[in-house]
Amino acid sequence: MKNTLPWLHPERTQLLLDALAQRVLVIDGAMGTMLQTYKLEEDGYRGERFAEGHDAQHAHAHHGPGCDVKGNNDLLSLTQPEIIKAVHNAYLDAGADLVETNTFNSTTISQADYHLEHLAYELNREGARLARECCAAAEAKTVDASPSPGARPSLAGLSNKPRFVIGVLGPTSRTASISPDVNDPGFRNVTFEELVAAYSEATRGLLDGGADIIMVETIFDTLNAKAALYAVAQEFARRGAQVPIMISGTITDMSGRTLSGQTAEAFYYSLRHARPLSIGLNCALGATELRAYVDAIAQVADCYVSAHPNAGLPNAFAEYDETPEQMAATIGEFASSGLVNFVGGCCGTTPAHIRAIADAVRDVKPRALPAAAHMAAA
16 A cells, blocks of 8 residues: 655655665764763753743743753754854764754653653754755755756756755653563553654644654654654644655664564554654664674565664763764674665764765665655655
């Protein structure tokens, strides 16, 4: 069955599909790792807008200046947009084809930790807008005045290295499948309906801000992901148009399973109904440890496959030691073995890692789609 909704951005989506047919595409690296280098304190996170409290328009008793916001990286899209743009630009300059929005925790559920639920829509819209602005600027540097023979007429004169915005929907800070109370296994601290409402608002913001793709990522609980995909589908139906969907799970340890207990193959089969552009894995493990699970998905997936691992496993100081050269060699092997279509980096990765990875996969053929692929782009 083929999806019937038209593309929201048909020209950009066609550029993406054309690029995927030709090469392995490179996703950016870690936003948080880069933001840590700025060593911002509380006032840096608050900026001018929140210097006197959380928001003058939402001056509830518990929204006073006493609630710290340091560490709320998503808030920097509003208070330090130039820093967010600098990170995006560094990854684009390093060779990234796609940049992820700074919206990993931009849901009402996750922002509730900072009493900033009311900013969820704005955080997503601005996160996507900033990324879109950076991608447009990068594309302007590589406009092809004389496209190659056989190029689609409608795409003539456009950038010969298009860049794409991945609108990120993170996993939230709660899980619908597992009780947070070991003494009450039936207890849940979030409902499916609450997750759908949170993801709906976030999706609306990402699309309004100009996201080319929606990615449900770092999935540790497949039920959370199902809520996200349901919310995304509802928003597409409301608009009468869609963008491609990427899905990326996380294998939490060497058991080879997600936190909610699924193997990589089971994870894929549980979510293939969404007809994603791609499905893959990110976070938790380094590239070496992740390889077997990426391979498992590549053997069964009838869509594109992605992998953006951490820079190795964390050391005793929770830091990541894998060098760009080490990581690029491993991910280069992913590509040469025909496992992947998208590669990038998660925790601990920097523009240096992304540059090395981009170099490693530059001339490698992407994983071929099975003939019977039924993804949304088919």
